[in-house]
Ligand SMILES: NC(=O)C1=CN([C@@H]2O[C@H](COP(=O)(O)OP(=O)(O)OC[C@H]3O[C@@H](n4cnc5c(N)ncnc54)[C@H](O)[C@@H]3O)[C@@H](O)[C@H]2O)C=CC1
């Protein structure tokens with residue numbers, strides 16, 4: 272099948288590469304010519320384990336190409352995926368400007384019948400709206416079908432998730448369209464759920480909202496555990512044995528970040544509100560998360576009183592390990608607060624520093640070397656559970672820092688391991 276993918280971000284690029292790997296001929300289109308040039312040279316514009324090798328392999332095999340010219344990328348496509356961003360507007364709702372502009376790009380440039388597949392996360396009703404945008408802007412006689420195919424990959428394991436996900440959801444208006452999409456996706460060998468378009472759109476928001484709820488729930492339990500002297504990890508383990516609850520997404524910490532949970536929970540609250548439903552449960556999930564992201568500041572302040580002149584090692588900037596993405600990372604909340612309180616900050620991250628420098632306004636120092644970050648620090652704050660932070664020999668805190676005081680926002684170490692060292696250690700939902 273000849274496929275075009277509009278947008279080469281985390282979702283579009285991984286989708287394009289994966290579709291080419293299972294044998295389709297894919298052209299990825301992006302409005303950013305510099306991205307297209309980098310991709311055409313075989314260099315991924317995002318960090319995702321396993322992506323570069325697949326990109327190179329399929330480009331060399333002639334199944335994968337990149338262009339900034341919509342007419343070129345769309346010229347022979349039977350199916351066009353839209354995978355552009357749907358960021359949060361000031362009122363919390365999803366900004367559909369990019370999706371609409373991609374729809375107009377399709378409408379103006381196609382000369383053949385196509386199926387347009389919306390992979391971007393969009394509110395219920397958007398697929399029909401976008402079909403209307405395309406139909407009103409395209410040439411007469413061209414038949415366009417629309418389908419919703421929400422994406423469930425996680426950053427940092429996007430390639431693995433695409434080939435080994437739990438399900439593929441296809442929302443279509445007619446069986447023929449659903450069948451074509453099922454056939455395209457058949458080599459992924461995953462359960463395929465065919466449904467109506469509105470339900471497919473809602474499955475995406477409901478899934479992200481539910482996962483965010485699990486995280487805020489366990490974070491609330493963690494905070495109660497702290498007051499009562501219980502250990503949230505033991506509690507989560509005990510809960511997870513119950514298969515109705517399951518062990519996943521019960522890791523307490525500094526709160527969820529990323530480009531999707533914060534934006535999609537807000538968009539669902541907004542969508543519900545627009546339809547006269549006050550989604551109180553989800554509003555609380557968001558509030559718990561906002562508080563959780565700054566929880567460590569209270570702990571730090573009650574330990575030190577003042578941070579003026581204190582040197583702090585911030586360990587991790589990305590919103591989770593194995594990604595260079597800082598969108599809604601707790602680091603973006605913590606660093607301005609620490610700076611405002613007068614701390615002298617050195618931040619460590621193995622791959623996200625390039626993106627961090629674009630988003631962090633405060634004058635702080637950066638390093639990709641973990642020991643250099645710890646050198647002469649008065650305290651350390653763990654924001655991202657990078658493998659090298661988790662695997663560090665705990666004696667390094669003692670050897671390198673002025674004072675081995677660690678505020679761990681990701682519960683990286685077992686309390687038994689910490690007890691073997693002379694470290695002052697504060698974590699989330701566990702006895703200090
Ligand atoms: N990032 C993630 O892990 C996941 C994201 N999603 C959803 O997928 C969508 C895309 O997210 P990301 O890939 O993170 O976005 P992104 O912001 O990383 O990438 C979007 C890309 O689209 C390009 N673009 C915008 N308008 C265009 C147009 N008219 N023509 C061609 N290119 C255009 C931009 O230049 C950019 O490269 C969002 O709706 C998001 O909620 C869903 C699941 C996972």
Ligand SMILES: O=C(O)[C@H]1O[C@H](OP(=O)(O)OP(=O)(O)OC[C@H]2O[C@@H](n3ccc(=O)[nH]c3=O)[C@H](O)[C@@H]2O)[C@H](O)[C@@H](O)[C@@H]1O
Pocket residue numbers: 392422423424425426427479482486519520521522523524525526527528529530531532590591
């Ligand atoms: O729609 C999306 O964009 C994606 O959002 C999440 O994926 P992602 O944000 O990449 O990463 P997750 O692994 O879900 O982590 C999100 C945040 O939750 C935090 N988290 C996760 C799990 C947990 O138990 N505790 C916890 O605090 C992580 O540290 C991270 O900050 C979902 O897991 C994907 O299924 C979805 O496709």
